[in-house]
Amino acid sequence: MNNEKSRSSNPIINALRKSNMTAIGAVLVVMILIASVTSPYFLDIYNLQSVIRDLAFVGMIGVAQSLLLLIGELDLSVGKIASLCGILSGMMMVYYHWNPWLALLVSLICGLIFGAINGLIITRLRLNSMVATIGMQGVYGGINLVLTKGKAITGIPEEIYFLGKGNVGPIPAPFIFCIAVLIIVLFIVKKTKTGRYIYAIGNSREAARILGINVDKIRVLIYSLVGLISALAGILYVARLGSSQSAIGENWPMNSIASSVIGGVALTGGIGNPAGALIGAAIISIIQNMIVLLGVNVYWQSAVSGFVVVIAISFGSISEILRERKARKVKVG
Amino acid sequence: MKVLEATGITKLFPGVVALDSVDISFEPGQIHAIIGENGAGKSTLIKCLTGVYVPEEGSVEINGQDALKNKELFDKIAYVPQEIDLFGYMSVAENLFIPYEKSGFKGMVNQKALEEAARPLLAKFQIPVEPDELVKDISVSSQQLLQIARATVHEDYEVLMLDEPTTSLTTKDTQILFDIVRQIKSQNKAVVFISHKLEEIFALSDVITVFRNGKKVAYSEIGQVDIPWVIRQMTGREVDQNQVFCSEKVTDEVLMEVNDLTGERFTDVSFQLKRGEILGFSGLVGAGRSELMQAILGYLPVYKGTVRIDGENWKLGDPTFSVKHGYIYLPEERKKQGILPVLSIRENISVAVLDRLASATGISRKKEDELAQNVIDTYDVKTPDAEKEIQFLSGGNQQKVIIGRAMTCEPKVLVFDEPTKGIDVGTKAEIYRLMKELAEQKGIGIILISSEMDEIRKCSNRIIALYDGRKVGEFPATADKEEILSAIIGVG
Missing domain, CATH: 3.40.50.300 (P-loop containing nucleotide triphosphate hydrolases)
Known part of the structure; x- marks a missing residue:
């Protein structure tokens, strides 16, 4: 049993090892070093704030998505839920002159409901989460277009701007929300019954059912929570732009999955830590920032950033391949 | 003359000796029954004899050549597993001939030719289905017979291994199966028949080997023993x-x-x-x-x-x-x-x-x-x-x-x-x-x-x-x- 040796008596170190977090944290540190060496502008406070503001959104959605990955599922409609909730909040504030805070609260509840709908469809009709949410993103995106006819809603009340544009001290406000989401999610995952059930379901859905865990209830709960967090990201983005647009959240489904995987959350379920998704999001955001700072041709940016993300995702499996090779060598001699 | 001869086969799993230096051999034109309780080592033995597992000790010789060194020799053994492992959403003909070595141009599959080639086989095995039906739609009994037909499509096999082939067959289909197996025997192939059903073993086979706890405990010609003897050997009355x-x-x-x-x-x-x-x-x-x-x-x-x-x-x-x-x-x-x-x-x-x-x-x-x-x-x-x-x-x-x-x-x-x-x-x-x-x-x-x-x-x-x-x-x-x-x- 070679994993015996790697076990330390320190529970924190063990936890870090188990979730692969030290390695990915080290990658982040190295990326920051490279970025600050190669570009003098990287450490500039305005640049850093813009990077952190970007990563707050991907991070939030990534943390949510990691919950689904932990039970072996995923939600590709997160971006469309975000933009639809943003549009709904814009309509309530601008067209119907609701109190902005009430409008935001109602939009969040809408997100929760959309998530619950996803969950109910997937559990009751026994659908594959990927296929079902591809369909549902079409539905949410379509409603979006019906409501807006493709136009942005401008004239969002300025009193909510600081939620997206503002800073608390030097820290961009969305990042505060992102950290709050992470703390709540980590509390659920690490400290509550639901969290334990999430890992149990991700390990073996059959075993979880035989243990008497109400598997479908937990799944619907997670989809609802993911819907809620998507809505939060959506309305914060509205506040950041000062307008509601259907294009909000376009890249979020893929970036959130990539963040989680880079952060060591296994697509097969049961393995990983939502905090990893935030680190993954930071890595993706830094990559995208560097591409801009280094002046990569604008037409090449998407290809380069995609390629670097694929490399980043491979870190985990590459280390696994190396470990297997080593084990084989030891055995064969 | 022996077509397959295994000597001293020992297979270990963590904490268990699944097979304990087993000797067994099969002769052409003979139906060889293997029986034992669940966990007695029958399946492990079959997996060692078909090249799925490599035993820790012992040798497997096919036609006198070492099969553990030359894995291609295992192609001489047609194996029909206990569980049905056909492709449900492919047609009967496709299932029969997969991976299509002899169908038309390289890399192309000629559906019509496959279906025509399937007809005589379906007739031979008396499977009442059309070649273009999907396997998921035909009866379990037909699926079982189809599995055997598929295993014997390439006529260069020399040993046919049937792992509990009758568990999902009706009495009538069992008789069809037995007729086919006897035909195969008359073509001078060796048949290995694994079953829990003692009547069937006595109706069909020529010799019997009994396993218990990973060991071969008895071997006999079928005419010289009776059902109580087999049960005694199988269960073993250890004091x-x-x-x-x-x-x-x-x-x-x-x-x-x-x-x-x-x-x-x-x-x-x-x-x-x-x-x-x-x-x-x-x-x-x-x-x-x-x-x-x-x-x-x-x-x-x-x-x-x-x-x-x-x-x-x-x-x-x-x-x-x-x-x-x-x-x-x-x-x-x-x-x-x-x-x-x-x-x-x-x-x-x-x-x-x-x-x-x-x-x-x-x-x-x-x-x-x-x-x-x-x-x-x-x-x-x-x-x-x-x-x-x-x-x-x-x-x-x-x-x-x-x-x-x-x-x-x-x-x-x-x-x-x-x-x-x-x-x-x-x-x-x-x-x-x-x-x-x-x-x-x-x-x-x-x-x-x-x-x-x-x-x-x-x-x-x-x-x-x-x-x-x-x-x-x-x-x-x-x-x-x-x-x-x-x-x-x-x-x-």
């Missing part, structure tokens, strides 16, 4: 293994009462379980034992019938209810349905009783650690600490953790489904002792599902036999092995 583990504190109180329960794989099953009793369920694989117990749990649907446990009318179809009210099922598929592999022993145990571990800030780690340590100590789990991932424990220790977890749920009825599958002999006795203690000291009722006749007779107070989803007999623990065996193979 040294006479220790029994049945409960000595069976009460008269009926703890669980099942009436006319019918589901997909079982029909009109009724039985009673007394407090403090160990009730054995004997039957072949697929007799519906696991399905019955899983249906009571609520994991599988029940079509009709009622269950009462401890005076309570049982809510069917809700595993959460069942577990909460004291019906715990320990699955046979321990790796898939029992353990949560990448979680620690601690997490595997606590997940069942998180309500009890609550503290102001969520789950109390202190209570959780105590609980895990308590299970490790009580059930003698061999592990450095509770933080080890359960997947790295041996099968026996995983089983102990799962039993410990079940006991922390304070069960009234505890179902052990093949609790010693893949577990070595020493640990087996520990598990038996544990079951006995639980029944006697905790006053619960235990249901033991086992395919090992020795195990079920050693541990049970009463034995219920199921055959094809129906209860076919109820026996005292002292009943003859032959009597129970006849019931579960449908002879009685």
Whole structure:
């Protein structure tokens, strides 16, 4: 049993090892070093704030998505839920002159409901989460277009701007929300019954059912929570732009999955830590920032950033391949 | 002349000697029956003889050449597995000829040519289907025959191995199969026939080899022996293994009462379980034992019938209810349905009783650690600490953790489904002792599902036999092995 040796008596170190977090944290540190060496502008406070503001959104959605990955599922409609909730909040504030805070609260509840709908469809009709949410993103995106006819809603009340544009001290406000989401999610995952059930379901859905865990209830709960967090990201983005647009959240489904995987959350379920998704999001955001700072041709940016993300995702499996090779060598001699 | 000759085959699995220096050989034009209880090593042997497993010791020679060195020789062996492994959403013809070596141009598949080529084969095997039908739509019987047709498509095979080919065949189809097998024999091929059904073995085969506990215990020409001899060889009456583990504190109180329960794989099953009793369920694989117990749990649907446990009318179809009210099922598929592999022993145990571990800030780690340590100590789990991932424990220790977890749920009825599958002999006795203690000291009722006749007779107070989803007999623990065996193979 070679994993015996790697076990330390320190529970924190063990936890870090188990979730692969030290390695990915080290990658982040190295990326920051490279970025600050190669570009003098990287450490500039305005640049850093813009990077952190970007990563707050991907991070939030990534943390949510990691919950689904932990039970072996995923939600590709997160971006469309975000933009639809943003549009709904814009309509309530601008067209119907609701109190902005009430409008935001109602939009969040809408997100929760959309998530619950996803969950109910997937559990009751026994659908594959990927296929079902591809369909549902079409539905949410379509409603979006019906409501807006493709136009942005401008004239969002300025009193909510600081939620997206503002800073608390030097820290961009969305990042505060992102950290709050992470703390709540980590509390659920690490400290509550639901969290334990999430890992149990991700390990073996059959075993979880035989243990008497109400598997479908937990799944619907997670989809609802993911819907809620998507809505939060959506309305914060509205506040950041000062307008509601259907294009909000376009890249979020893929970036959130990539963040989680880079952060060591296994697509097969049961393995990983939502905090990893935030680190993954930071890595993706830094990559995208560097591409801009280094002046990569604008037409090449998407290809380069995609390629670097694929490399980043491979870190985990590459280390696994190396470990297997080593084990084989030891055995064969 | 021998077409296949294996000598001194030894195959080890962690903690188990699956095959213990086995010698066996097959001759052309002969039907060779292999028989043994579940776990006797038949499947492992077949896997060694078809090149799936590489044995730790011994040699396999095909036509006098070493097959372990030249794997291509294994192509001479046509193997029909017990489970149907056809492609349901492909046509009959496609299934027959996959991977299409001889169909038209390289890399192209000519559908019409495939279908034409399939017709004579379907006629030969008397399979009443069209070549373009999807395999998922044809009867199980036809699928079984199709599997055999597929295995023999390439006529250069020299040994045909049939692993329990008749389990899903009707009597009529069995006769068709036998005719085909006799034809194949007359073409001077060697046939290996693995079956639990003694009548079939005596009707069809020329020689018989009996396995028990990974050893070849007997070989004979079929004409010189009879059914009782085979059963004697199969079960083996070892005097040294006479220790029994049945409960000595069976009460008269009926703890669980099942009436006319019918589901997909079982029909009109009724039985009673007394407090403090160990009730054995004997039957072949697929007799519906696991399905019955899983249906009571609520994991599988029940079509009709009622269950009462401890005076309570049982809510069917809700595993959460069942577990909460004291019906715990320990699955046979321990790796898939029992353990949560990448979680620690601690997490595997606590997940069942998180309500009890609550503290102001969520789950109390202190209570959780105590609980895990308590299970490790009580059930003698061999592990450095509770933080080890359960997947790295041996099968026996995983089983102990799962039993410990079940006991922390304070069960009234505890179902052990093949609790010693893949577990070595020493640990087996520990598990038996544990079951006995639980029944006697905790006053619960235990249901033991086992395919090992020795195990079920050693541990049970009463034995219920199921055959094809129906209860076919109820026996005292002292009943003859032959009597129970006849019931579960449908002879009685």
